């Protein structure tokens with residue numbers, strides 16, 4: 001065995017759960033066996049991982065019909081360093097700093113080994129090279145939420161000169177929807193909702209109109225929008241705020257036609273496409289004040305995310 005091969009780990013420290021439930025089911029395993037690398041995969045030394053609501057929904061057993069694997073290491077988003085590559089990996093090499101959402105399909109074919117682990121594994125096509133100006137914490141905050149924001153705007157055929165209402169503008173997905181609508185697409189007007197304390201934040205992100213949902217109902221607003229992007233799971237109300245001929249997008253199952261519902265397909269190519277916006281600092285991940293959360297505090301971090309009060313992204317670092 002070469003020196004390089006012998007330094008490739010066979011086991012990893014990882015958080016896992018072997019029964020469904022609240023974040024208290026999480027346990028730390030110092031010696032989780034790493035699966036063999038497939039030809040199109042890379043092994044990553046995880047530096048930072050961000051949390052997504054899908055993690056606690058999956059942990060609660062919401063997707064158990066499609067996701068029977070137990071025990072499971074949670075975590076979709078990673079930023080880290082490539083330590084080994086499969087035979088069919090052509091672009092990435094050992095030492096590359098990468099980031100991405102390691103689950104290609106949002107709720108099916110999920111990996112048993114997630115990113116809340118010292119090492120994780122992902123297909124090359126799900127990853128992108130980390131822009132050097134982003135820290136690992138910032139990079140880990142981006143993949144799933146940004147790709148969801150982008151895929152929803154694309155599915156709604158959002159384009160320059162259109163108006164948008166972002167329902168839930170301060171969350172992981174919403175804060176990227178606002179920024180992409182403004183800087184990538186050239187929205188004519190961006191409205192977004194939050195509770196009272198986050199209205200100024202919505203304006204800083206690029207909203208022209210910050211709506212306090214504790215005081216105003218979106219369906220009662222006389223102005224209607226070309227696109228309404230619902231990140232909170234109220235498509236019935238979102239549909240009432242859409243202009244005739246406009247579109248509503250919702251990302252919480254089961255959706256409500258004619259609102260467009262989709263489940264994210266993770267693609268490193270979206271991160272590559274949007275790279276100039278991160279390099280220039282025009283689009284930025286918003287980090288929750290609790291970020292970075294130490295690896296040892298994962299249970300508390302998921303419990304906090306589960307309150308649905310997080311601002312932007314919660315990132316675990318260092319791992």
Ligand code: NDP
Pocket residue numbers: 052053054057106144145148167168169170171172173174193194195196198213231232250251252253262263264305308309310311312
């Ligand atoms: P977050 O946990 O980051 O969202 C938290 C934010 O939501 C808070 O800042 C909160 O602001 C805001 N919020 C909560 N309730 C409301 C409300 N009634 N009106 C306005 N804002 C509200 O979640 P994410 O953004 O990461 O994800 C949002 C949802 O989308 C989750 O359910 C997630 O599972 C789903 N999702 C689906 C995907 C798909 O592929 N279909 C992909 C990604 C996410 P405040 O405190 O001001 O209320």
